[in-house]
Each structure stands twice: as structure tokens, then as C-alpha cells.
Amino acid sequence: MEQSEANPEFEALLLYLKQNQGYDLTGYKRSTLTRRFQHRMSSLNIEGYQSYLAYLQTHTEEHLSLLDDVFINVTSFFRDRAAWDYLAAEILPKIVANKLPDEQIRIWSAGCAAGQEIYSVLILLAEKFGLDFCRKRVQCYATDADEAALKQARQANYSELQMTGIPADLLEKYFVKSETGYSIHPLLRQSIIFGRHNLAKDAPISKIDLLLCRNVLIYFNAETQASILVRFHFSLKTTGFLFLGQAETLVNRRQIFAPINLKHRIYKKGLKLEIEDQLSIHSKSHRKPSLQPFTVQSHFWRTAFETNPVAQCAIDLEGCLVSANEQATLLFGLTLNDWNHPFHQLEPGKLLDSEALISKLNHCHQPQILKHIEWNTSNQTRYFDIAIAPVFSFRQKMIGLLLTFVDQ
Numbered sequence: 398m399e400q401s402e403a404n405p406e407f408e409a410l411l412l413y414l415k416q417n418q419g420y421d422l423t424g425y426k427r428s429t430l431t432r433r434f435q436h437r438m439s440s441l442n443i444e445g446y447q448s449y450l451a452y453l454q455t456h457t458e459e460h461l462s463l464l465d466d467v468f469i470n471v472t473s474f475f476r477d478r479a480a481w482d483y484l485a486a487e488i489l490p491k492i493v494a495n496k497l498p499d500e501q502i503r504i505w506s507a508g509c510a511a512g513q514e515i516y517s518v519l520i521l522l523a524e525k526f527g528l529d530f531c532r533k534r535v536q537c538y539a540t541d542a543d544e545a546a547l548k549q550a551r552q553a554n555y556s557e558l559q560m561t562g563i564p565a566d567l568l569e570k571y572f573v574k575s576e577t578g579y580s581i582h583p584l585l586r587q588s589i590i591f592g593r594h595n596l597a598k599d600a601p602i603s604k605i606d607l608l609l610c611r612n613v614l615i616y617f618n619a620e621t622q623a624s625i626l627v628r629f630h631f632s633l634k635t636t637g638f639l640f641l642g643q644a645e646t647l648v649n650r651r652q653i654f655a656p657i658n659l660k661h662r663i664y665k666k667g668l669k670l671e672i673e674d675q676l677s678i679h680s681k682s683h684r685k686p687s688l689q690p691f692t693v694q695s696h697f698w699r700t701a702f703e704t705n706p707v708a709q710c711a712i713d714l715e716g717c718l719v720s721a722n723e724q725a726t727l728l729f730g731l732t733l734n735d736w737n738h739p740f741h742q743l744e745p746g747k748l749l750d751s752e753a754l755i756s757k758l759n760h761c762h763q764p765q766i767l768k769h770i771e772w773n774t775s776n777q778t779r780y781f782d783i784a785i786a787p788v789f790s791f792r793q794k795m796i797g798l799l800l801t802f803v804d805q
């Protein structure tokens with residue numbers, strides 16, 4: 398714990414914001430947070446966290462001004478140019494080469510601020526592969542926790558000053574002169590979906606080929622950084638890349654990301670996730686106070702489950718998804734949001750008759766196999782044999798079902 402995390406008056410402020418305004422800032426580094434709070438308080442001539450708490454309680458819009466100070470939106474086009482040159486020369490061609498001719502390329506700028514980062518990637522892609530390629534093949538997501546920053550990003554209108562550093566040829570090709578500065582080319586703008594997303598809380602976007610999260614992780618404490626990295630691991634495809642900011646180092650408890658180019662902070666997926674990693678993304682309040690150390694055997698079985706090339710899902714007695722291995726996650730496009738969700742509403746659950754599933758939860762004491770179950774997706778039909786096996790506790794009490802989907 399950072400030293401200033403021990404300041405109870407400051408922690409009371411954070412608790413108030415979390416419980417009354419729905420803004421959870423507890424995962425941010427206290428050193429940065431206290432500086433930002435002090436900045437806001439001195440502009441109001443308020444001294445002391447208790448007085449500021451009273452002010453927040455009586456001024457209903459104040460938390461918005463405070464958050465404006467807390468979310469530091471500093472950004473620019475091609476920030477750290479050398480890293481972008483490397484990305485253009487080495488990484489983007491690899492991403493495209495990994496794809497089938499009409500397969501989509503999915504890019505996520507997480508903590509996009511006013512949008513310059515996502516437009517920088519698109520400009521590089523358009524330079525290499527053409528505007529038409531971007532329009533047809535590239536799907537971008539640009540997210541931020543700060544609605545004001547997102548508004549600017551959506552408008553994509555930048556002042557002369559913000560355009561500093563954009564070479565004249567790129568300016569001419571990808572921007573349109575506007576009354577107040579420059580707007581991004583509408584064809585590039587079309588490939589982006591903007592949205593509010595809190596990295597420390599919300600489920601990650603899945604099947605991403607390139608994830609940019611630059612100059613954002615530095616604001617979080619080590620525990621929150623580690624849990625965000627676990628979410629990113631879920632997010633990235635096996636062949637995907639993670640691009641961090643120049644000043645950032647990975648807090649990798651285990652090497653779940655491995656460097657491709659350390660200088661430019663570009664990583665690929667490393668080790669697979671383990672149960673401890675997955676637990677780190679659940680909020681502290683839901684976590685058991687102390688986790689028993691895993692024995693070698695349980696570690697072995699967990700790894701076997703995760704790495705099994707056959708898709709498997711575990712559901713509890715309430716019929717909710719408790720766990721899915723990596724193959725099931727990829728096959729059915731599951732995300733963290735699906736954990737604890739009624740299984741019959743999820744893609745793999747729809748393959749089974751929901752009433753039959755509930756009856757199996759009540760009466761299935763022997764493994765069963767459902768043969769030749771059809772799964773129609775938008776572009777193909779596949780068939781599975783689905784093995785349904787009851788799971789018993791050591792006391793022989795049934796605790797759920799394990800479903801194995803064997804692709805035929």
C-alpha cells in the first residue's frame with residue numbers, strides 16, 4: 398500500500414465518490430490522485446479533505462469538475478514518433494499478413510483521450526494499405542472513462558496547435574480544413590466506434606489484433622495495473638499485440654505478456670492465464686479474504702483445463718457459467734461479462750435445451766453425451782458432440798456440471 402493510502406480523510410473522499418457518484422478511483426496511485434485533488438481544491442480555496450468532502454456533498458456538479466482534473470487527457474498524434482515508425486514497419490504488416498483476405502482487423506485504443514492515438518494508427522494503415530482497405534477491413538474501438546474527452550474524439554476536430562508534428566503530405570491526404578482547425582477524413586472516421594469504458598471495471602473488448610493502451614496504466618496502482626493486464630490478455634487474440642506508452646513498464650506477476658520490442662513497449666501474449674490471474678479481476682469486495690495456496694496437483698489440473706484443445710465450460714447449480722477454458726472462450730466469443738451469467742443465454746448454452754439443462758442439474762448423476770448438435774453461425778454450420786458430466790465435491794455433493802464440446 399502506498400503511504401498516502403493510509404490517510405483516512407482522503408480515503409473517505411474516495412469512498413464518497415465511489416458510493417455516491419459511482420466513480421471508483423480507489424485503484425489509482427495515491428501520489429497522482431492527491432496532486433490532482435489538491436489542484437482542484439486550491440482553485441476553490443479549500444483546505445483539508447474533510448472540508449472538500451463537505452463541498453462535494455453540497456455541490457452536486459462538483460465531482461464532474463474534479464474528474465476533469467483527475468483524468469489527464471494529454472495526448473498528441475504519433476506521440477513518441479520512433480515507436481510509431483516501428484509499429485508501421487514491423488507490426489502492422491504482420492497483423493495484416495496473419496489475416497485471411499477478407500478477414501477483419503480489430504484495433505482497440507483504450508484510454509484514447511481526444512482520439513489522436515486511434516487516428517494515428519488508421520493513418521499508418523491507410524498509408525500502407527490504402528483508405529479503401531481501412532474502410533472495408535479495419536474495425537477500431539476507441540474508449541475512455543472520460544466523456545468529455547470522448548466527445549472531442551468523436552468530433553475529430555483539431556486546432557492548428559494540435560496538428561503540430563503532422564507532416565504536410567499526411568495533413569493534405571487525411572485531414573480536411575475546417576473553420577476551427579482540421580477535421581479527420583470522413584472515411585477514416587467511419588472505421589471507429591467510440592465508447593465510454595472503464596479499464597478497471599468493465600469487461601474488455603474481445604478478439605483484438607492490436608491493443609493500444611498508452612500512458613494510462615501509469616496512473617493505476619500495481620494491483621489494478623495487474624488486473625487490467627489480465628483483462629487485456631482476454632482481449633487479445635493469440636496473434637495480437639499490445640502497445641504501451643514509452644514511460645510504462647509491465648507489472649507482470651507472471652509473464653502473461655512477453656516483449657517483442659522493449660524499447661518501443663510492444664508486447665505479444667505470453668503465458669496463459671491461471672485461476673489466480675482470473676481472480677485478480679474480481680473486485681476486492683467479492684474476493685475471499687485469503688486464497689489458499691494452490692497445490693502442485695491443483696495447479697496441474699487447472700493448467701490441463703485451460704490448455705485443453707477441446708472447449709469446456711463449467712456451470713454451477715444455479716445454471717450460471719463459472720468458468721470456460723481458453724478454447725471455449727475463443728470458439729464461442731465469451732468475455733468476462735459472461736462469467737456468472739445464466740448459461741442458457743450464452744452462445745454455448747443455446748446449443749442445449751434450457752429445460753433439459755436444468756433437469757440435468759437436478760438429476761444428472763451419470764455423464765451423458767448429446768450427439769451431433771448443430772451450431773449455426775453467420776457464416777457456417779458446425780456439429781458437436783456435447784459431453785455433460787456432473788461435478789461432485791469431496792463430500793459427494795453435486796456442485797455443478799462440466800460440459801465438453803467435441804467439434805466433429
Ligand SMILES: C[S@@+](CC[C@H](N)C(=O)[O-])C[C@H]1O[C@@H](n2cnc3c(N)ncnc32)[C@H](O)[C@@H]1O
Nearest residue numbers: 468469470472508510541542543595596611612
Ligand atoms: C494521458 S492520457 C493518454 C492518451 C493516449 N492514450 C496517449 O497516450 O496519448 C490518459 C487517458 O486515460 C484515461 N483514463 C483514466 N482512467 C481511465 C480508466 N479507468 N478507464 C479508461 N480510461 C481512463 C483518461 O481519461 C485519459 O484520457
